[in-house]
Amino acid sequence: MRASSPTEQALSAEQTAAFGDYRARWRAIWRSTAPADRDTAEQGVRLAYQAAGLEPPARIVWCDSPLALAGLAVRMSRDDGRNVRFRLVDRLRRRIASLVEARVHRKVLAAVDSAVNPADLLVAAAAEAVIRNVPEQNLSMLGQLRRTGLSLPGVQQALTAPRGFSNCAAGPHDLSWLGAYDYLREVLGLRAETEPLRGLMRLATSVGWLLPHERTCRLADRPNLMCGDARDRLHHAGGPALRYPDGWSIWAWRGVEVPRWIIEHRDRITLAAIDEQVDVQVRRCMIEIMTPERYVAFGGATRVAEDETGILWRRNWLAADAWAAVEVINATPEPDGTRRHFFLQVPANLRTAREAVAWTYGMRAEAYAHLVLRT
Incomplete structure (x- = not known):
C-alpha cells in the first residue's frame, strides 16, 4: 500500500481495517508464555546492534529469568564493555520516529499508535513486578571505576554509565512501541524508514528481557506463566501469577503482591495472622481470601x-x-x-x-x- 504523505490526515478504510490484526498480533507477542526462539532472538541481537552502529556482541548469554539476568548484571566486567541499552533502544527509536514523521502526518501516526499499541495493563503490571523484585544492584562510582579503569575515558564512562536494572535492561514494556512501526512498515509501506528496526522486532517476538553491553548481550527467557483478572491485574487464586522457567515466581491477588503462603495455604489465614500483617493492602487481600463473611463470623x-x-x-x-x-x-x-x-x-x-x-x-x-x- 502507498504510504500516506504529510498532507494526508486520514487512512483508507482498508488501512483502518488492518488495525485489529496488528493489535491482536502484538498483544499475543507481549503476552506469550512460549519458550523463547533463541535462534531468532540471537539474529535479532546482531541486526539490532548493527542498526545502532555497534559491532555485534562477541557473546550472547541466556538466562531463565530476569532475576538471573539481574544477578549477572553485578558481575559484568570490563571485558563486557559499556551498557548500550540507550543506543540500542531509545536512540534508535528517536531516529526512526524522525524518518517516519517526515513521511506520515502526525494525526495518522497518533491514530496508528492508539489503535495498534493500546496500553496493556497486564504486561505493564508484570514488568513493574519484575523491576520491584529484582535486586537493583546499583554500582557505586568506585565499582564503575574498577570496571572501566582510572583513565580519563574510564572516569567519563563511570560518570555517565546507567545504574540499576531498570535503566540497563529492557523488557516488553520498553519495546511496546514496535507494534505501530510494524503496521507502518507492512500496511503503509514504510520499509526503508523502518528497516533498522528489524532486529528489535525479531528480539521482541522471541525473548523476554535483554541486558545489552558492547561485547556481551545477555537475554532472559519469557515467563512460562502470566495470569491476570478481568481488569488485567496480576492475579492467580491458586498459585503464582507470574513464573519463569527457572522457577522464579511472583504471587499476586488482584494486583497486590502477596507472600506465597497466603495463596497456597489459605488455612493459615487467621484473625491473628491478619492482625499481625503490617502491609495494609496485603491485609485486605487476606480478608478477601478468607471472605468477609467468615471474617465477620469469626469476630474480626x-x-x-x-x-x-x-x-x-x-x-x-x-x-x-x-x-x-x-x-x-x-x-x-x-x-x-x-x-x-x-x-x-x-x-x-x-x-x-x-x-x-x-x-x-x-x-x-x-x-x-x-x-x-x-x-
Missing part, C-alpha cells in the same frame, strides 16, 4: 450501624487504618425460601449502612434514599 469486625438497607461492619487497627463492609440481604429469595447475605467492602469512613450501600451504587445516601422510596 464490629457491628457499627444497622438500618433497613443492611448492617455496617468495621475493624479498626489505627486511626487511618481500618476495614469495613456492609452486609446486605438479597431481595430475591432462593428456591428454598431463604435469602442470601452479601458482604460488600466499602470505605471505612462511612458512618451508616445506608451511606455504605449508596456508595456501592456511586450515589450519596440522600439520593439513594429517595430512589428507594420511589421504587
Whole structure:
C-alpha cells in the first residue's frame, strides 16, 4: 500500500481495517508464555546492534529469568564493555520516529499508535513486578571505576554509565512501541524508514528481557506463566501469577503482591495472622481470601450501624487504618425460601449502612434514599 504523505490526515478504510490484526498480533507477542526462539532472538541481537552502529556482541548469554539476568548484571566486567541499552533502544527509536514523521502526518501516526499499541495493563503490571523484585544492584562510582579503569575515558564512562536494572535492561514494556512501526512498515509501506528496526522486532517476538553491553548481550527467557483478572491485574487464586522457567515466581491477588503462603495455604489465614500483617493492602487481600463473611463470623469486625438497607461492619487497627463492609440481604429469595447475605467492602469512613450501600451504587445516601422510596 502507498504510504500516506504529510498532507494526508486520514487512512483508507482498508488501512483502518488492518488495525485489529496488528493489535491482536502484538498483544499475543507481549503476552506469550512460549519458550523463547533463541535462534531468532540471537539474529535479532546482531541486526539490532548493527542498526545502532555497534559491532555485534562477541557473546550472547541466556538466562531463565530476569532475576538471573539481574544477578549477572553485578558481575559484568570490563571485558563486557559499556551498557548500550540507550543506543540500542531509545536512540534508535528517536531516529526512526524522525524518518517516519517526515513521511506520515502526525494525526495518522497518533491514530496508528492508539489503535495498534493500546496500553496493556497486564504486561505493564508484570514488568513493574519484575523491576520491584529484582535486586537493583546499583554500582557505586568506585565499582564503575574498577570496571572501566582510572583513565580519563574510564572516569567519563563511570560518570555517565546507567545504574540499576531498570535503566540497563529492557523488557516488553520498553519495546511496546514496535507494534505501530510494524503496521507502518507492512500496511503503509514504510520499509526503508523502518528497516533498522528489524532486529528489535525479531528480539521482541522471541525473548523476554535483554541486558545489552558492547561485547556481551545477555537475554532472559519469557515467563512460562502470566495470569491476570478481568481488569488485567496480576492475579492467580491458586498459585503464582507470574513464573519463569527457572522457577522464579511472583504471587499476586488482584494486583497486590502477596507472600506465597497466603495463596497456597489459605488455612493459615487467621484473625491473628491478619492482625499481625503490617502491609495494609496485603491485609485486605487476606480478608478477601478468607471472605468477609467468615471474617465477620469469626469476630474480626464490629457491628457499627444497622438500618433497613443492611448492617455496617468495621475493624479498626489505627486511626487511618481500618476495614469495613456492609452486609446486605438479597431481595430475591432462593428456591428454598431463604435469602442470601452479601458482604460488600466499602470505605471505612462511612458512618451508616445506608451511606455504605449508596456508595456501592456511586450515589450519596440522600439520593439513594429517595430512589428507594420511589421504587
